[in-house]
Amino acid sequence: MSTKEASTLTLNELFPSPTPSTAPGSPRFWPGLTPTSVEELKTNLKDNHERWHIFFNDMRFHNHSAHSALALWALGADESILQASYKDSSAYQRPAFEAPNAITATNWKDHLGDEKYYQGYLKFFNEEIKTHGGDEVLKKYVFTNEANIAAGGGPNPSMLQRFLAGLLHPLIHTGYGLEFNLPGMLVEGLAQTAVHEVQTENLLPASVFKSNDGVENLTSRLLRGVGLKNTPAEHKDGVHALTVLARVFADDRLGKNLTEDIRKNFSDTVLNGGHIIKEYTDQWTFHGKLEDLVEELVWANVVIYAIGGWEGAGKPLNADFFYMHLVTSSLFLSSLVHRISSTDAERLLRGYFAISLAVYISQGKPTLDIAGFYEDTTVHPTPPGPLPTPSEGTHPSPSSPIAVTPNPWFAILQTTIVHRDDHLPKLQRALSHYAELYGGRISGSFANTELKGAEHLDGTLFVRAAILTTNRMGWVREGEPPLHFWDRRGFFKSSAESKA
Incomplete structure (x- = not known):
C-alpha cells in the first residue's frame, strides 16, 4: 500500500455502524434496528461513496441516496426497504469520475465551486480527517477566517457561504455525518461544500469574519451559560425569531417582482434584498443556551412550511419543496452547534436564519x-382504507377513533417508511422529533412575539404538519396513490392577494 493510501480512512472506517449524537436536542434512533438492517445500511453508504457523484445531473441536483437511507434506517426500516429505496435512487445517479488533478493543502482553494474536483476533495478531506479528526477539520475548512477571507486580495474562499448554499444540502449532508458519527458522511459533506458555488454573499458577507477568531464576544460567551431559566418561548426582552419572521412578512420591500422562475427569484431576493434580510437577522437576540436558539429556528421554519403551506379550510397542503428543506435541514443544527465554538455557532445560526428567510421570501x-x-387542522388522523375493529373493553371505548389510531405518529411513520419519496422520511423524522422535544409547549408560549396569531401556537404544530403532509403525499400503506413530486408552484398568487 502506498504512503498516500495509508493516510486515508478505509471504507469500513468511513462507514462504521452508526451511533447517535450525544448533543442536546439530537434525534433518537427508533426501535426496529437489526444486525441485518445495519449491514444493509453500511453496504449502501459504501456503494454510494464509491460509485456516485454528489450531483446527479449537470444542473447540480443533489444525490440524496445517503440521506434517505439514514432517515429510513433511523425510523426502523428493515433491510428490504433500505435495499428498495437505494435501488430506486441509484437508477438516476451519475457515476463518479476522477478529478483532473489532486487536491492538496496548497491548492485546495483553487478549485472551489468546480464539481469536476469532487473526487479530489473527497480524497483530500479523507486525509485531513484521518490526520486531524472531524471536529478540527470542520472548524478549519468551514469556520475560520482563512476558509472564508482571501489573504492579500483575490476572491474569498467563502466556505461558510458554500456550506449554506444549494438549499442547505452541504449542511444537511455534513449534519448526517455528525449526528450518526459517520466520518464518511462528513468527508462527503465537506467535499460537497467545496464544489458548491457562492450564492448568498449579501446574506453572510465577509465582514462577519473580521473579528478575531479566538476572541468570543460577551453575547457568544453567554450562550454557553447554564442555569438560565427562560426558554425562547418565554423571554420577554429581546427579539425572538418569530418576531423577525413577522417583520420580514410585513416589509413590502421584500418579495417584489417575483416570477415563476424559482431560481431567479432566489438569486434576485439575495441580490436585491439580502442586506435587508441581514438587518433583520442581526436584530435576532442571542440569549440562553444554544438549544434554545435552535428551538426558535425550528418553530420559525415549521411555521413557514406548515402554516405557510396551509391555503384555507378543506384545501390540500401546498407542500412546498423548498420550504420542506427548511424543516429537514433544521434537524442537524443541534449536532452542529455543539461541535463548534460559540462565535462560530452564532455565525452559523444567523446565516442559516437568513437563508431560511430568503427562501420564504x-x-x-x-x-x-x-x-x-389551528381551527381547520386535526391532531387525530383517520387513515384511509379498512380499519381495525377494537374489541369490547378497549380504551377509551371500542367506538372511539382514538382506539383505532391511539398514537398518530405510529400511523404516520408506518406509511412514511414504505413511501417511495426520498424526502418524506426526512421530513417526518424531523417533525416527529420536534413533537418529542416540544410537544408539551402550551398555547400562549409565543404571545410575546410580534407574529400575528402566535398566541395560538402550541406543541401540536408538528403533528398537524405531519398529518397534512401525509394527506398530501399519500397514505400509500393504506392504499392511496402517492404524490410523485413535492409542490413547486410557490405562493405567488396567495402572497399577491394578501397584499390587496
Missing part, C-alpha cells in the same frame, strides 16, 4: 394564518 412569502390553521 423567494417562494412568495405567503400569509401565516395561525388561527385559521
